[in-house]
Amino acid sequence: MGEGSPARDQRRGAYRAPAPSAQALVDWPESFGNRFSIFVDTEEEFDWGRPLQRESSETRAIAALPRLHRRFAERGVPSVYLVDYPVAADPAAVETIAALIAEDGRSTVGTQLHPWVMPPFEEEVNGFNSFAGNLPEALERAKLTLLTETIAKAFGAPPLIYRAGRYGIGPRTAGLLAELGYRIDSSMRSAYDYSAEGGPDFTAIRNAAFRFGPGDALVELPLTTIFTGRLRKAGAGLFHALGRVPHARGVAARLGLLSRVALTPEDMPIADALEAIRIAAGEGERLLNFSYHSPSAEPGHTPYVRDAADLAAFDRWWDSALDLLDRLGFRPASQADLIAAACGKGAASANAPGAGGL
Template sequence: MPAPEARITDLPGEDRFVRFAGDFGQRFLVTVDTEEEFDWNQPLRAQGHTLHSVSRLARFQQFCEGHGVVPVYLVDYPVATSPLAAEVLRDAVAAGRAEVGVQLHPWVSPPHDEEVNEYNSFAGNLPAELENAKFSRLRDAIERAFGAPPRIYRAGRYGVGPNTPAILRDHGIAIDTSVRARFDYSTSGGRNFRDLPVRPWWVDGSGGLMELPLTTVYWGGLARAGAWLYPRLWRAPKLRGALARVGLLERIPLTPEGVNRIEARRGIETAVSQGLPVLVFSFHSPSLEPGHTPYVRTEAELDAFYDWWRAAFTLLDRLQVRPTTVAGIMSATRLA
């Protein structure tokens, strides 16, 4: 009997962790969930979204270039089919100043053969044929729009499933970055990533598909017990907050959305001290224009958003953590 297909959510053994070339050191990657705007407090819909923040990608791209950072835009279908998005990013992608990847929001991605609901918003819950059809159409639209084949994937809402690895391999994807370690989305139909590591690993052990999880760390006096203790406090959010305020236990994802500069500094320093080879940052592109996400409501908050990145880049430079790219990660693993 053949071995079962490896799943992205399978806990990897020590032999599956990625080994990088000796001169790779510690690096960081900036990923952008590049997507349409919608009301986060309302049920998902196949229609009714907007793309106002697409024009703001130009400023963020210029900002990153000024810091020597190559952002990775994980593009969903409305953005992939937006002429403005192609106009803003195509030259940067062609010149290697930006990279593009795939982000599948099934509710806005054709073919629309499923009921739009919360369970089906996780692409990995769809039948294999439908998940593949949506992915294939989106992947091809991205290559047409930006002139480069995408090599990295993030499932919208982190919704990978049992059929996702085979679909990614069949379409030339080298890296999946859907795992949000330390988080659990199973109560709404998604995946539980709580116990998965923050170090990259090979999904199937063959070097064919890498999992590059988003970086989240525990910080504080009880950080060593964080993986055990933090999930057990899910019914006591006030206690979680109290532990964070007194410096005992805090869960810190590397994102400017909901994480202030002091918390980000703690998270970056912790990740670096743990020897993580790649620190993966992320945010949603609608945060680049005020009024589309809970994190950036005003121009003042947008200024603070950019200040967050300036502080992060300055700290990373001081800690000698250099920026990297999807191409750089793939090259370093081949040399290892």
Template sequence: MSGPSLLEPPGKEARAAFREGFGQRFIVTVDTEEEFDWDAPLDREKHSLVTVPALRQFQQFCEDFGVIPTYLIDYPVACSPEAPAAIGDAVANGRADVGVQLHPWVSPPFEEEVTEFNSYAGNLPFELERAKFHTLRDRIEQAFGTAPRIYRAGRYGLGPRTGEILRECGIAIDTSVRARFDYSGAGGPNYRDHPLHPYWADAGRSLLELPLTTVYWGPLRQMGNVIYPHLWRAPSMRGVLARAGLLERIALTPEGITAEEALRGVDIAIDEGLPVLVFSFHSPSLAPGHTPYVRGEADLEALYAWWRTLFAHLERRGVKPTSVSDILSSVELASSHEPS
């Protein structure tokens, strides 16, 4: 059975509940991928994996704060022996989680043309999306000795039948929905109307959607979803509104978001009662020169400083780190007592 599409905003009845005492928590997700030129057309061959060993330092950094990071791994990384060397022990001992991230242009089987439209895996023919997912999932399990239970589509590219594939492969959490963002102009999904709160993506409550956290800040934030879609023709107006303190869209990421902005975003998410705050960034930012956000050593130091600032603030606000297994055990316990 296909069930509802992950592309459709859910009804209020799909909202997930958590066990009493769960409170508010946060999870750090890492889009763990190859390095490539973000300004060049996508290419199956033009990439490298030199930043994979840097995962070891980030893992140790997280452990120092009691944080269990979730590494969402794509095919080139899954095939690199450097990945299990860097984080395999942490995964085996529950200090890190691994999940699936599908970049279709570098994931076999290679049957499609490499285009921007096809870079969203959900745009591919169903059987090809399915074959790529199976190949990647199996490769990750082989590399790390554990079956992944969480998924993020590369470029947030869910499709109308992605949920079928995830349920078939034992994936319990999808975290591809980037609420408050619309990628339809490039052929991708539109998540503008999706909620931030975790929700069940199927009637059988076997697949939990854990949207990435993005909030609006400022006096106009209640109208953010009305105003932002009209600014694509004049993107400079976004900066004008933000500098004027009227409206700002804040994603919980160190990439392009200052610590000061992120702290405001965290406080809004907490005050709105969001049970799980989902942070994200790209693993090539863990070494200088591979993303627009970390060009040199000073930028790398700033990235780690960003995380230190956010971790300290979350602790002060009483928001504890969580993990894939913790989320699943907590939400399953709560939902099992609700009427169907």
């Protein structure tokens, strides 16, 4: 896969994703052009400020997705809905999402694993176990297998894209995904480090897509992170060094020296995101991977959309980002587009409408 092998920090138990080798990087075909994707963490509602609970499994906010979905669809932008177990097991939620997919013909469904609400329930609910890659291999396999089967039954085709909830990929996850027929993983969040919580460390991961796993069977599409500011060339190394000094990251951002910008409307000001998109375009990024959480489609479920004013700002964020992407020549990419370009056209056709696809 790259420089070194998957490793765990024995002191903290964290999985450290190694940087991919140059040979593992995906060489997007010229015909692919410059693209962007939108992945939606499609999940239950829970209190983000309280400890995780198995009982938090309501999916009322799914009913708010059609309004937002149609805003994207009107602009020809498909979504990949990465659904977790409470969503896939709720007939009303499945009906809503399936109707949206049928309506625009390009959106699709993938998988997201929240282990604390995913049977079998054998582990203690705590922060460490909320990262699925920390679970014993047999339990991670059991949860992932049942979730994959549930999604395939609910939506009529096996999912091909996976994201671990809380970005909690582990050293055995790629092998399990390959066994189950997945083609793309998007669990890695470029330049982020969750090891202080017992989660994975993606400090070595940049934005470029790469092949990994057994026999390079999978393609990793990291969530895009762009560094902005006068010292942005120093990137992740300087950012993580600043994290060892109290308030240093905030000072660097306020002085216009260095900011870390993820491509999401959740806690990322639009001015910062637009600057990040411009930098990414100027530096030749071929694929920008955006995301948001489905409960943000309705006020009151996430800290990012608390009321009607926040929801209006959320809509404006997307309008501004999509306008800029259009001006810069970035076209939206569907699951089929991504798989055809990264894995070959034969791989894409296995999940196409009429061939058991979503």
